[in-house]
Amino acid sequence: MTVLSLGIVRGLAGQLIGSALGIGVSVAVRVAMGLPLEVKEGAIVVGILVGAMGFMIGVGALTDWSKWMLGIETPLRLGPPEGKPSWTRYFGVDYSHKIIGIQYGVTSMVLLFLAGLLALTFRVELTTPGLQFLDNHTYNTIMSTHGIAMIAAMLVGVGAMANYLTPLMIGTSDMVFPRLNAFGFWINVPAALLIGTSMYVGGWDTGWTAYAPLSVNAPLGMQFVLLGVFLIGLSSILGSINVIVTVLHRRTPGMHFFRMPIFVWSVLATSIIAFSATQLIGLSFLMVSAERALGMTFFSPVLSPGAVAVGSPAGQVLLFQNLFWFYSHPAVYVFILPGLGIISELLPVFSRKPLFGYKWVALSSMAIALMGFFVWGHHMFTSGMLEGLRIPFMVTTMLIAVPTGVKFFSWIATLWGGKISLQTPMLFVLGAISIFLIGGLTGPPNGVSVSDLFLHDTYYIVGHFHAAMFGGFIFPFIAAIYYWFPKITGRMYDEGLGKLHFWLMTPGFWLQSLAMARVGLLGMRRRIADWDPGLGIETGQLMITIAGFAIGISMLIFLANLIISAVRGRVASPNPWQSRSPEFQIPSPIPEHSYAQPPVITGEPYDYAEPDSVYVSMSPASSAAD
């Protein structure tokens, strides 16, 4: 076996060759047209895109489709590749949703760690006033890359949970479009590399929001980020179409909509947002990219120097913000809906009680998904948008609290009087609820336009959304990893290390978000390398940094736990949590084809209080099948 037989290595080679080819050809065309030999940004755009294509060809994600075009049949290759050790499956194109789910998960963790490292770097800088070891531009680059890499990590993490769990939970063997699934995963890899590269090609300084016209004038790194995010968006769109069709068409007999595990509902809701709204971040980033490369004046309020006077109006800055937030507000629900789904999924298991108000919780996900499309203006209260729109956007923003509140009440009612056992996954679920509460309570003051005029662009906002994202996604994601770890590996994680992880991370996070909100209220601005010592926020800044390191260390413990336990952990029983969900009724690690026969659903998913009731029957009773 050679290195080149690993798909990812071939992919990387393909990306290098493709990029060089794209740039080379563009420059050659320029010269042929009689223009001076110069590498303009347009050539780099071509290089980036051809490079990404090169990666996909190299890794082999396009092989089957190309053969189909030539009329060659390609049966779906399942199981470990022939003549290679089975671990190589994870490093190349594989069509099993369980492999792809793990690939997504590991990629997400890698991004999470790298982006976390960036955060710790600039937090050290921010601990004391004045500039210590970063200059302004480097600070901006690191801060911006931290933000966008975290967004990418979360999107990829959503992909991990959606891909691994959805088919298992609806009792089917795989996603409906396995090749599309593999394509959707692999496109993230060149995209993530582009985002990483951005730091070394001039950096960029706009923050994750890439507001034009700042992004139009930013250094070259910006272009890498714009296109990298565009490709990640493509992955989101394709992945969510796959999820929607799978959930609609591949449910096992008896599993009608209101008998699906609640997590499946939340993934469905998330996919509805992701497959539609994502187009608009793609479009807006593409427009910035074109404005940079070709001078197409979408957003800049002045005409380009070379513009011929044809009576044309100039671009408009607010157009970017509208397009961007039309995706990026719903995007926050793309992260948190699966997270909240995990909370609702795990609470009944660890309280041995039915999920309170199952139908309402299911429908609240849908309501959040739909209402999320009508609130984007709350990010623009201070932007100079039409004044008459402030009140409507304020009202819609407040209304979303209703379906979100439904979930909170359901969680509390589910816990109430339950036989609660506090193993690590449950601890993280409870931690998630506590932190999401902070995020949820700090939100409304931003949503009320009068108070937002004061809060906007302060560290208070940073505190708000970190709490919302940690509580809504990161904590549930960690809970999910602990919870399904025995299912995935067949071994148990170490409970002691898990508890240590929790007790370091959770108070750390409480401290961090409250301190962020506090320094923000005292006048600390966001996205700035230096601050005024007169603000009197030394203690607050120090606490944020210390908390950041506590979280970082706790994540290292987490990583060590996962790696050690995967190799040496105690062998786990197939259903260590006495869960009723279909995937816990089959052996661990899950066999290649998951279910020997399609399981039949004969009852309600969360009747934990009634030991005799059956949800999944594994050997299909002919009478029960519908």
Place this chain on the structure above:
Amino acid sequence: MSVATTTLSQYRAQLRSNRLGLWLFFISELFLFGGLLISRFYLWGGTRPDLDQRLGLIVTSILLLSSFFMYLAEVGAEHENRRLFLFSLIMTALLGTAFLLGVVIFEWGGEIRPWDGAFGAILYGMTGMHALHVASGIVLILIVAYNGLRGRYTAERHWGVEACAIYWHYVDVVWIFFYPAIYLMGTVPT
């Protein structure tokens, strides 16, 4: 889809999912084209650049006509009428290419350049994104024609033809919204 290895009922189940998947993709793309349309109204408002009206009418008619041939091609595939199928397919591709040349050579050859303010940006943005879809549609048609020539489609199994046809009609319908937005609405500033 592989032809021989799947049974007809498997093929039909997959077909149902393929159709849904394709339609979801179209809905998704609606947001892309919708975003461009919104940008047009945001930036141009009640104005529009001075474009060659005759050219607009001609390319639009060509594209509409191509959709008619695409329909014939699908009918041909459904009835296993190879001649009708292939002839109409090639006609569609030719008309599509004519449309594309009309846009790229004549429309883009006019006096407005991409960097000429919002007129240039939106004009090239909208026609460019649409042309990209037409071009990929032509590539799809050529692939389908290649496989059709080798007799790989039957009355029961011709998802490739169907997908290609719906895609073509879809791109055509998008143009029906783009054309008036670019050529007809608003007044030319003097």
